[in-house]
Amino acid sequence: MKFLIIDNDAAERSLTLETLRSAFSEANIVEASSREAFDEKITEAGFDLAITEYQLDWTDGLTLFKDIQSRYACLPVIMLTDSGNEDIAATAIKIGMADYVVKRNRHSLPDAIKQSLFKTKKEYCKNDNKFQLHERRDPFISRFTRDFAYFIRISPEGKPVFEWVTEPLKRLIGDAAFQGESNPARDWVLPIHPDDIPIIKDRFNKLLTGREDTSEYRGIINGSEVRYFSDHSLPVRDLINDKVTQIYGVMQDITARRKVEEKLYLMQHAIDSSSNGIVITDLGDADYAIIYANKAFLRMTGYSLQELLGHNCRIMQNNDSDQEDIHELRAALQSKRDAHAILRNYRKDGSLFWNEIYISPIQDQQGRITHYVGVLNDVTHRVEMEDALGKSEARIRSVFNNVSDGIIIIDEHGIIEKLNPSAEKLFGYAAEELIDHNINKLMPEPDRSRHDSYLNNYLGSGKAKILDTRREVSGLRKDGSIFPMELGVSRFYVDQHHFFIGTVHDITERKKAEAALRDLSGHLEAAREDERTRIAREIHDELGSLLTAQKMDLSWLQKQIPADLSLCHEKIAVMNLHLNDGIGSVRKIIADLRPSILDHLGLLAAIDWKLDEFRRQNGIQCALTVQENDVVMDEGRDIAVFRIMQEALTNIAQHSGASHVTLDVETGANTLMMKITDNGRGMTKAQMHKSGKYGILGMHERARHFGGEVIIVSNPDKGTSLVLNMHLKSSESDGCHD
Numbered sequence: 001m002k003f004l005i006i007d008n009d010a011a012e013r014s015l016t017l018e019t020l021r022s023a024f025s026e027a028n029i030v031e032a033s034s035r036e037a038f039d040e041k042i043t044e045a046g047f048d049l050a051i052t053e054y055q056l057d058w059t060d061g062l063t064l065f066k067d068i069q070s071r072y073a074c075l076p077v078i079m080l081t082d083s084g085n086e087d088i089a090a091t092a093i094k095i096g097m098a099d100y101v102v103k104r105n106r107h108s109l110p111d112a113i114k115q116s117l118f119k120t121k122k123e124y125c126k127n128d129n130k131f132q133l134h135e136r137r138d139p140f141i142s143r144f145t146r147d148f149a150y151f152i153r154i155s156p157e158g159k160p161v162f163e164w165v166t167e168p169l170k171r172l173i174g175d176a177a178f179q180g181e182s183n184p185a186r187d188w189v190l191p192i193h194p195d196d197i198p199i200i201k202d203r204f205n206k207l208l209t210g211r212e213d214t215s216e217y218r219g220i221i222n223g224s225e226v227r228y229f230s231d232h233s234l235p236v237r238d239l240i241n242d243k244v245t246q247i248y249g250v251m252q253d254i255t256a257r258r259k260v261e262e263k264l265y266l267m268q269h270a271i272d273s274s275s276n277g278i279v280i281t282d283l284g285d286a287d288y289a290i291i292y293a294n295k296a297f298l299r300m301t302g303y304s305l306q307e308l309l310g311h312n313c314r315i316m317q318n319n320d321s322d323q324e325d326i327h328e329l330r331a332a333l334q335s336k337r338d339a340h341a342i343l344r345n346y347r348k349d350g351s352l353f354w355n356e357i358y359i360s361p362i363q364d365q366q367g368r369i370t371h372y373v374g375v376l377n378d379v380t381h382r383v384e385m386e387d388a389l390g391k392s393e394a395r396i397r398s399v400f401n402n403v404s405d406g407i408i409i410i411d412e413h414g415i416i417e418k419l420n421p422s423a424e425k426l427f428g429y430a431a432e433e434l435i436d437h438n439i440n441k442l443m444p445e446p447d448r449s450r451h452d453s454y455l456n457n458y459l460g461s462g463k464a465k466i467l468d469t470r471r472e473v474s475g476l477r478k479d480g481s482i483f484p485m486e487l488g489v490s491r492f493y494v495d496q497h498h499f500f501i502g503t504v505h506d507i508t509e510r511k512k513a514e515a516a517l518r519d520l521s522g523h524l525e526a527a528r529e530d531e532r533t534r535i536a537r538e539i540h541d542e543l544g545s546l547l548t549a550q551k552m553d554l555s556w557l558q559k560q561i562p563a564d565l566s567l568c569h570e571k572i573a574v575m576n577l578h579l580n581d582g583i584g585s586v587r588k589i590i591a592d593l594r595p596s597i598l599d600h601l602g603l604l605a606a607i608d609w610k611l612d613e614f615r616r617q618n619g620i621q622c623a624l625t626v627q628e629n630d631v632v633m634d635e636g637r638d639i640a641v642f643r644i645m646q647e648a649l650t651n652i653a654q655h656s657g658a659s660h661v662t663l664d665v666e667t668g669a670n671t672l673m674m675k676i677t678d679n680g681r682g683m684t685k686a687q688m689h690k691s692g693k694y695g696i697l698g699m700h701e702r703a704r705h706f707g708g709e710v711i712i713v714s715n716p717d718k719g720t721s722l723v724l725n726m727h728l729k730s731s732e733s734d735g736c737h738d
Contacts, residue, residue, distance in 0.1 A: 001024060001026070001027045001028070001048045001049075001117075002027065002028040002029075002030065002046050002047050002048050003020060003024070003027055003028070003029045003030070003047065003048065003049050003050070003051065003113075004030050004032065004041060004042070004047045004049075004050040004051070005017065005020075005029060005030070005031050005032070005050075005051050005052075006032045006038055006050065006051070006052040006053060006056070006064065007031075007033065007051075007052070007053040007056075007080075008033050008034060008053070008056055008057045009053070010033065012053070012103065013031055013033065015103075015106060016051065016080065016106065016109070017029060017031075019106050019107065019109055019110065020109070020110070020113075022110075023109075023110035023113075024110070024113075030044070030047075034057070034058070035057075035058040035059070038064075042068065042071060043212075047072065047075055048075075048076075048117065049075070049076050049077070049078065049098070049113055049116060049117065050068055050075060050076070050077045050078070051077075051078050051079075051080050051109070051113075052064055052065065052077060052078075052079055052080070053079075053080065053081050053083070054079055054081035054083050054084045054088060055081065055083035055084075061079050061081065061084075061092070062088070062091060062092060062095065065077050065079075065092070065095065065096075065097055066095075069096065070232075070250065071212070071232070071234065072212075072234055073234060073236075073248045074236055076098035076116040076117065077097050077098055078097065078098050078099045078100070078101060078109070078112055078113065078116060079092050079097055079099070079100045079101070080101050080102075080103060080106070080109060081102065081103060082102055082103040082104060084100070084102070088100075098112075098116035099112040099115070099116055148165070148166060148168055148169035148172060148229075148250070148251035148252070148253070149165065149166040149169070149248075149249065149250045149251075150162060150164065150165040150166070150169060150248075150249050150250075150251070151163045151164040151165075151246065151247070151248055151249075152246065152247040152248075152249070153245065153246055154208070154243075154244060154245050154246065154247065158208065160204070160247065169251070172190075172221065173190055173221070190219030190220070190221070190229070191219060191220045191223075192217060192218070192219060192220070193217070193218035193219065193220060193226060195218070196217040196218050199215055199217045200215075200217060203215045203231075203233070207233055207235045207244065207247055208235070208244050209244075210235050210237055210244055211235070212232075212233070212234050212235065213231075213232075213233050214230065214231065214232045214233075215230075215231055216228060216229065216230050216231075216254065216258075217229060217231070227253060227255040228253070228254045228255045228257075228258040229251050229252065229253060229254060230251065230252045230254045231249055231250075231251045232249060232250050232251075232252075233247050233248070233249040234247065234248045234249070235247050236248065271294050272294050272295045272296075273295075274294060274296055275296055276296055276375050276376060276377055277293070277294065277296045277297030277299075277300045277301075277355075277374075277375070277376035277377070277378075278292075278293070278294040278296070278297060278373065278374070278375055278376070279292065279293045279294075279297050279308075279313065279373070279374045279376065280292040280293075280362075280371055280372070280373050280374075281312075281313065281371060281372045281374070282370075282371055283361075283369055283370050283371055283372060284370060287312045288312055288313070288333065288372065289309070289310045289311060289312060290308045290309055290310070290311055290312070290313065291309065291371070293305055293308050297376060300347075300353070300355075300376065300378050301316055301345070301347055301348060302347040302348035302349055303315075303347075303348050307348070313374070316345040316346055316347075316355070317343070317344075317345060317346065318345075318346035318350065320344055320346070323343055323344060325341035325342060325343055326341070326343060328341055329341050329357070329359065332359060333359075333372065336361050336369050337361070338358070338359065338360045338361070339358075339359050340356075340357070340358050340359075341356075341357055342354060342355070342356050342357075342379065342383070343355050343357065352380075353378050353380045354378070354379050354380045354382075354383040354384075355376050355377070355378060355379070356376065356377040356379045357374050357375070357376045357377075358374065358375045359372050359373070359374045359375075360372070360373055400420050401420055401421055402421075403420065403422060404422055405422060405503050405504060405505045406419070406420065406422045406423030406425075406426040406427070406503070406504035406505075406506075407419065407420045407422070407423060407501065407502070407503055407504075408420075408423050408439065408442075408501070408502045408504065409499060409500070409501050409502075410439045410499070410500050410502070411497065411498070411499055411500075412455075412459060412497060412498035412499070412500075413438075413455075414438045414439050414440065414451065414452060414455050415436060415437070415438060415439075416434050416435050416436065416437055416438070416439055417435070417499065418431075418435070419431055419434060419435070423504060426475070426477075426485075426504060426506055427442055427475065427476075427477050427478060428477045428478035428479055429478050433478075438451075438452075439451065439502070440452065441476075442475055442476055443473075443474075443475070443476055444474050444475075444476045444482050447473065447474065448476075459498065467489055467490065467491060469488070469489075470486055470487065470488040471486070471487060472484060472485070472486055472487075472507065473485060473486075473487050475504065475506075483506060483508050484506075484507050484508055484511045485504050485505060485506050485507055486504070486505040486507050487502060487503070487504055487505075488502070488503040489501070489502050489503075533593070533594045535593055539586055539589060539590055539593075543586055544583070544586055544590075547579060547582055547583050547586065548583075550579055551576070551579045551580075551583070554572060554575055554576060554579065555576075557572065558572045595609070595610070595642070597609050598638060598639065598642055601630075602630040602631065602632075602638075603630065603631045603633065603638045603641060603642065604626050604627075604630050604631055604665065605630070606638075606642055607624070607626070607642065607645060607663065607665065608624060608626070610642070610645065610646060610649065611624050611649070611661075611663060614649045614653070614661075617653075618653045620652070620653070620658060620659060620660065620661055621659065621660045621661070622660075622661045622662075622663065623660075623661070623662045623663070624662075624663050624664075624665075625662070625663070625664045625665070626664075626665045627665070627666070627667060631665070631667055631672060631728065632728065633672070633728045633729070634728070634729050634730055636706070637706050637726065637727075637728070637730075640702045640703070640705070640706055640726075641672065641674060641724065641726065643702060644674075644699045644702055644703065644710065644724055645663070645674065645676065647695050647698060647699055648676045648699070648722050649661070649676075650695070651695055651696075652676075652678050652680065652720075655680075655683075656678050656680025656681060656682075656719075656720065657680050657681050658678035658679050658680030658681075658719065659679060660678065660679050661676065661677070661678045662675075662676070662677045662678075663675070663676050663677075667728065670727050670728050670729055671725065671726070671727060671728065672724075672725070672726050672727070672728055673723065673724070673725055674723070674724040675721065675722070675723045675724075676721070676722045677719065677720070677721045677722075678719050678720055679719045680719055680720060681716065681717060681719075682714045682715050682716045682717055682718050682719050682720055683714040683716070683720060684714075684716060688712060688714065696710075696712065699722075699724075703724060703725075703726060706726055706727070706730070707726070707727055707730070708724060708725055708726030708727065709724075709725055709726075710722065710723070710724050711723045711725075
């Protein structure tokens with residue numbers, strides 16, 4: 001035999017145990033002293049009788065009896081108590097308890113037990129109708145009108161036959177399904193979902209072995225509606241042959257609960273799948289203990305859930321609790337409001353990470369705050385990047401504020417957004433006087449009027465000549481003075497808007513130095529030309545006269561020598577040849593030093609003569625196009641043009657490999673344009689600007705000295721074109737340095 005004793009008083013339970021063991025020495029006696037213990041023990045089944053106290057900590061004996069009867073309809077229950085009264089005793093017997101015994105008469109308990117067991121057995125044996133007990137219990141089951149209760153008889157063939165169901169169950173699946181023996185035996189109450197048929201078969205086999213069962217499965221209502229049920233079934237054995245002959249059951253529609261559970265599962269799965277750490281703390285706990293943390297939170301911190309449960313989140317602060325944002329979180333908890341913070345936290349292994357947390361209170365159905373939920377992100381990388389950006393920004397700001405060049409940032413409309421102290425000093429304005437003003441405020445005319453159109457043209461076409469290059473322009477100071485500056489412009493984009501950075505360098509001193517150097521270069525070049533002229537004149541006057549005299553003396557000597565002295569005459573002929581070569585060399589030296597044709601016949605004649613000489617010396621075809629009248633230029637300018645032409649022809653002869661050269665000279669009212677073109681191998685930009693080569697540089701400097709310019713256009717294998725533009729007469733606007 002197996003008895004269940006339910007009493008939360010240990011001393012009373014001990015007395016009851018002693019009484020039972022003295023009368024039933026072989027009985028298996030199970031104790032239950034709490035609600036949890038009762039719930040655990042009652043599921044064991046196989047009890048022959050239960051004994052319960054009336055006054056329990058969590059309920060009363062009458063209520064507990066109903067709970068037992070819902071699980072085991074035929075289990076006899078005796079109430080053993082001193083806290084009841086006659087009304088309670090009468091109620092106990094009326095609702096079906098086997099007996100009522102007061103504890104002061106505990107010695108009569110064994111007899112009450114024997115009588116209850118005998119009475120139950122007698123009721124099963126006194127009539128051949130094996131379902132007499134079922135008929136006696138039907139009124140009890142019928143009270144479960146809100147549930148789907150049923151009674152099944154097991155046929156001799158082992159098939160279930162429905163004997164009785166409650167009205168709600170009839171309405172659920174229709175009265176026609178229940179017509180007793182005339183209706184073929186059904187496998188179960190409801191048409192079962194095909195996927196759950198194995199559950200039904202398994203639980204029926206379990207019930208036939210005498211084991212109580214509670215299962216959940218799906219039924220199909222009205223041919224299509226799928227609903228979930230929890231079915232608690234209790235098998236009843238025949239006391240004669242010990243076979244299961246009856247099954248009592250109570251079904252509950254748990255569709256709504258399952259839907260809620262599925263939603264909860266989805267929510268749980270979503271929370272666990274979230275890349276954000278999520279933690280819930282209990283507000284009812286004095287220390288706000290953690291009661292839940294998702295997988296992302298566990299990965300983030302390195303702790304297991306068991307290591308976190310019951311602890312405050314400060315477990316991650318590792319004694320680093322003196323943080324400003326922590327005080328903000330504590331204040332939010334005290335005032336029960338939302339809060340946001342970024343904290344230094346530490347993983348289980350001690351490694352630091354930055355944690356961004358949002359906390360919010362959770363309210364129950366009555367609006368009371370019971371918990372707090374925290375959503376966390378590991379923002380270590382972001383914090384490190386922000387720190388690095390902050391340091392980088394500080395360095396850039398330091399450079400911006402301390403660089404000697406002026407820096408000005410404008411938007412796509414030319415409005416000044418920002419400028420550094422050097423720009424303020426350079427233009428004589430304070431920053432607030434320029435910010436939100438157009439950049440053309442710093443430009444003299446005509447650049448001021450042209451600037452907006454240049455900017456609009458760039459924004460419209462995307463083409464700009466000034467971007468990513470440096471060029472010389474003029475700036476306008478606050479005091480109205482104009483100064484030369486070197487300007488570099490670059491662009492950048494922010495939120496799909498154009499911005500431009502202008503770097504300004506004051507080149508006033510450099511321009512003065514360049515002017516001084518140019519003056520010096522011009523002075524030296526003029527001095528060289530004067531020296532060449534003087535040397536040419538002296539060579540002509542001294543050496544030329546000497547050679548001419550020698551030639552005359554040699555001619556006289558030849559006439560004095562007798563004709564038969566042939567060897568002497570041959571020697572004199574050779575000497576004449578040497579003298580002629582010497583005179584020719586002297587003439588060439590004089591022409592190279594200072595072509596006299598330039599002084600006597602003018603620039604165009606000198607160009608024609610030099611080009612003819614170039615043709616004879618190098619075998620290169622030459623074509624000259626000039627105007628009919630000679631060119632009249634200020635002193636010094638003609639020799640500069642001639643020297644530029646001379647240097648260009650020398651370069652063509654030495655480097656180009658050209659077979660043809662054209663030279664064009666055009667003049668206007670006060671302008672001269674000379675263009676020299678060859679069909680040679682051309683040059684790259686690197687070759688044109690190669691260090692240590694001064695021919696091209698010299699041409700540029702000669703032209704600049706007189707306010708002119710030399711433009712050279714050349715491409716590999718496509719020849720070279722040199723264009724000289726110069727004024728014929730000097731003027732102040734030339735910027736020349738005569």
